[in-house]
Amino acid sequence: MTPLVEVHGLRFRYDDGTAALNGVDFHLNAGETVALLGPNGSGKTTFVLHLNGLLRGQGRVSVSGLTVEPKNIPAIRRKVGIVFQDSESQLFMPTVLEDVAFGLLNRGLDSVTARGRASAALETVGMSAAAARAPYHLSAGEKKRVAIAGIIAMEPEVLVLDEPTASLDPPGQRSLAGLVADLPQAKILVTHDVPFALALCQRAVFFQAGRIAAEGPVEEMVCRFDWHFAFERSKSPR
Amino acid sequence: MARFLKSCYGGKAVHIPDGFLSTPVWAALDTAAVPAVAWVARRAQRGFDDRQAPLLGLMGAFVFAAQLINFPVGAGTSGHLVGAALLAFTLGPAAASVVMTAILGIQALVFQDGGLLALGANIVNMALVGVLAGYLPYRLGGAGEWRRFSIFAGASLSVVVAGCLALSELLISGVRMQTSLLGISLAVFLVSAILEGVITLAVVRSLERIQPTLLQDSPPHKSPALLFIAVAAVLLASVGVLFASQAPDAIEQLTEHAGPRSFGWLRQAGTGLAGLALIYGLCLAIGRTVSRNRSV
Amino acid sequence: MRHVILERWSRGESCVHRRDPRAKIVALITFLAVVATAHRALAWLAPGLLLLLLAGLVLAKLPLTGALVRAALVVPFTGVFALICWFAGEPALGLRLLAKSYLSALAVIWVVATTPLPALLNGFEMTGVPRFLLVVCQFLYRYLFVISEEAQHMSKAAAARGTAARNWTAPGPSFRAAAGALGVLFARSYARAGDIHRAMLARGFDGRFLQLHSENFRPADTAFALVASLAPVAVRLTVERVVG
Numbered sequence: 001m002t003p004l005v006e007v008h009g010l011r012f013r014y015d016d017g018t019a020a021l022n023g024v025d026f027h028l029n030a031g032e033t034v035a036l037l038g039p040n041g042s043g044k045t046t047f048v049l050h051l052n053g054l055l056r057g058q059g060r061v062s063v064s065g066l067t068v069e070p071k072n073i074p075a076i077r078r079k080v081g082i083v084f085q086d087s088e089s090q091l092f093m094p095t096v097l098e099d100v101a102f103g104l105l106n107r108g109l110d111s112v113t114a115r116g117r118a119s120a121a122l123e124t125v126g127m128s129a130a131a132a133r134a135p136y137h138l139s140a141g142e143k144k145r146v147a148i149a150g151i152i153a154m155e156p157e158v159l160v161l162d163e164p165t166a167s168l169d170p171p172g173q174r175s176l177a178g179l180v181a182d183l184p185q186a187k188i189l190v191t192h193d194v195p196f197a198l199a200l201c202q203r204a205v206f207f208q209a210g211r212i213a214a215e216g217p218v219e220e221m222v223c224r225f226d227w228h229f230a231f232e233r234s235k236s237p238r
Numbered sequence: 239m240a241r242f243l244k245s246c247y248g249g250k251a252v253h254i255p256d257g258f259l260s261t262p263v264w265a266a267l268d269t270a271a272v273p274a275v276a277w278v279a280r281r282a283q284r285g286f287d288d289r290q291a292p293l294l295g296l297m298g299a300f301v302f303a304a305q306l307i308n309f310p311v312g313a314g315t316s317g318h319l320v321g322a323a324l325l326a327f328t329l330g331p332a333a334a335s336v337v338m339t340a341i342l343g344i345q346a347l348v349f350q351d352g353g354l355l356a357l358g359a360n361i362v363n364m365a366l367v368g369v370l371a372g373y374l375p376y377r378l379g380g381a382g383e384w385r386r387f388s389i390f391a392g393a394s395l396s397v398v399v400a401g402c403l404a405l406s407e408l409l410i411s412g413v414r415m416q417t418s419l420l421g422i423s424l425a426v427f428l429v430s431a432i433l434e435g436v437i438t439l440a441v442v443r444s445l446e447r448i449q450p451t452l453l454q455d456s457p458p459h460k461s462p463a464l465l466f467i468a469v470a471a472v473l474l475a476s477v478g479v480l481f482a483s484q485a486p487d488a489i490e491q492l493t494e495h496a497g498p499r500s501f502g503w504l505r506q507a508g509t510g511l512a513g514l515a516l517i518y519g520l521c522l523a524i525g526r527t528v529s530r531n532r533s534v
Numbered sequence: 535m536r537h538v539i540l541e542r543w544s545r546g547e548s549c550v551h552r553r554d555p556r557a558k559i560v561a562l563i564t565f566l567a568v569v570a571t572a573h574r575a576l577a578w579l580a581p582g583l584l585l586l587l588l589a590g591l592v593l594a595k596l597p598l599t600g601a602l603v604r605a606a607l608v609v610p611f612t613g614v615f616a617l618i619c620w621f622a623g624e625p626a627l628g629l630r631l632l633a634k635s636y637l638s639a640l641a642v643i644w645v646v647a648t649t650p651l652p653a654l655l656n657g658f659e660m661t662g663v664p665r666f667l668l669v670v671c672q673f674l675y676r677y678l679f680v681i682s683e684e685a686q687h688m689s690k691a692a693a694a695r696g697t698a699a700r701n702w703t704a705p706g707p708s709f710r711a712a713a714g715a716l717g718v719l720f721a722r723s724y725a726r727a728g729d730i731h732r733a734m735l736a737r738g739f740d741g742r743f744l745q746l747h748s749e750n751f752r753p754a755d756t757a758f759a760l761v762a763s764l765a766p767v768a769v770r771l772t773v774e775r776v777v778g
Contacts, residue, residue: 092734097746102744111746151737255638255639256566341674343667347646347654350607354638413627447717448718
């Protein structure tokens with residue numbers, strides 16, 4: 001079976017000359033949930049932006065058989081949904097329902113269908129009651145849920161969540177984990193949150209300096225890179 | 239009184255609300271603005287594809303917000319940016335006109351700042367003529383040793399020209415103004431213009447430090463003579479239009495018989511509008527040659 | 535920010551809110567033209583038109599005092615001219631200008647407070663305004679919130695470091711500091727705007743804002759446009775016949 005997402009030898013340099021990706025090989029199978037771990041600035045977010053053509057580097061990226069290139073971009077953006085780290089950047093329509101329907105209307109759905117699918121997506125994330133509210137009046141956790149609704153409403157085949165638990169309180173993180181676990185899509189989770197990754201992912205990929213340093217079961221990656229938040233008392237954390 | 243005037247003039251004088259302009263004036267300017275904006279929008283769209291619309295929107299929002307920030311100028315007074323010239327320097331004249339039109343439109347609709355029927359007048363004054371008048375000196379001297387002067391001159395010129403046009407339109411519409419008041423207004427424009435120049439220069443320099451590629455390139459010119467002639471010509475033309483539209487008998491006739499029976503006002507308004515059309519055409523022609531040169 | 539209140543009003547529910555934006559634009563333009571071309575008997579006409587607008591505000595279930603106060607935002611500029619006319623020995627002209635611009639502003643508020651801005655801009659698009667201009671308007675309006683948020687963050691950060699927060703808006707800091715602050719504000723907003731735009735592209739944005747509400751011009755809209763445009767004309771004709 002061919003993987004849903006396949007990446008070969010991906011390299012990318014920013015305009016200012018900083019090399020962000022130095023040859024990344026990656027695959028994601030249907031129904032799989034993979035965690036992207038690694039230090040800040042190691043290229044995780046840059047990598048993810050290549051999956052739907054928001055950034056274009058050298059190398060090959062394909063999603064369910066379609067190569068990421070200009071003529072395929074609308075189709076690719078339908079297949080890959082990215083929930084960005086900063087919900088504020090994603091929610092910009094005046095009401096929650098309109099925001100969730102934004103991508104559906106762009107896909108060419110008529111307003112009745114779009115409204116129905118947007119309401120269904122809000123139902124899935126448990127935010128139906130907020131449909132008529134303004135996004136900027138919601139709490140951080142609620143904003144995240146609405147942002148996820150805006151993506152799953154488009155029924156992507158691959159769901160990418162960039163730091164989904166950042167800025168959520170512990171109960172918020174827990175309930176978000178429950179929500180994400182129930183979504184049927186193949187998922188890529190970019191995260192620093194080890195318990196979250198442990199709970200949801202079968203496999204982890206560890207980024208270092210723009211390439212994949214290692215991959216394997218989440219526990220193994222966490223042990224190998226000493227990748228957890230436990231601080232020891234009276235010793236300065238390193 | 240002068241300060242009170244200034245607070246309303248500095249930037250806002252140029253925002254004419256509804257109810258001030260006589261019908262022929264607003265109607266003529268609205269009619270002139272419609273094809274001009276359509277043309278400018280098409281031009282800008284060619285240079286900036288749809289995906290760059292956010293950048294234009296951002297610049298617009300930035301200028302909009304910058305207008306709200308007070309710049310201390312000593313003696314307890316402060317001024318603020320108008321921004322037409324700043325937009326022209328960063329986006330080029332066509333896109334700057336579109337963004338300025340967008341700013342004026344949003345201000346008229348959402349902030350009750352400037353009228354909706356008078357929108358055509360405000361667009362012509364600030365978004366079309368003001369932007370071009372601001373861009374001209376930058377175009378002629380933006381590279382080379384006169385760069386700072388041309389940035390200053392462009393910003394100042396855009397305010398003087400827009401202010402003079404607005405005042406002329408009010409005078410043609412029959413708003414009475416004594417010569418002494420006209421003098422005060424001109425002085426106020428001059429102060430606002432110098433302020434605009436200094437603020438724009440300061441903002442341009444701080445923007446350049448942060449985002450050096452943001453400013454438009456202008457071709458190198460050897461002689462600054464053309465720059466000075468152009469600045470002086472535009473200045474003279476706009477003040478000329480102002481005084482032409484101030485002939486006292488015109489105002490007399492306008493206020494006394496504003497009905498359709500008297501044709502005096504029509505002739506006077508015609509003269510004033512011809513002056514406006516002249517300067518507008520001049521700027522348009524300059525803009526067109528400039529952009530043609532650029533595309534070669 | 536001040537305009538948030540209009541945004542909230544525009545989300546209300548009334549027979550005026552439900553009408554097609556084009557119908558309201560037509561009515562608005564007629565009203566403005568009636569006001570702008572009025573010369574005779576303004577002393578009677580102005581109260582008549584004001585009553586008409588008040589009826590419109592009541593029909594749209596908008597808070598009367600709030601709307602009346604907002605429309606007064608035009609007064610500072612108009613007031614100066616009224617004063618100038620007063621000094622020039624023409625108090626009547628001054629009052630006329632004041633009345634006309636106030637009525638016009640109130641009419642604009644009536645429309646903007648019953649139509650969400652995206653819908654209004656969509657209405658303008660269908661009346662032939664260039665789409666590129668309107669897309670720029672949409673982004674401008676959206677980024678205005680972004681920039682004002684960034685400005686608030688910056689002034690908070692400045693306050694935390696001991697610089698008085700009021701310095702951003704009141705005289706005090708040096709000229710350079712204000713220009714520098716604008717530069718930083720720009721850089722931060724530029725980055726934020728880039729993020730927002732990327733998120734829009736990721737959801738298939740292709741340069742046009744689409745509406746969730748269907749924009750069919752129904753018979754009710756035609757009727758509304760007719761009634762709302764004829765009303766000010768009727769008021770003016772009646773006043774001019776009776777008084778003039």
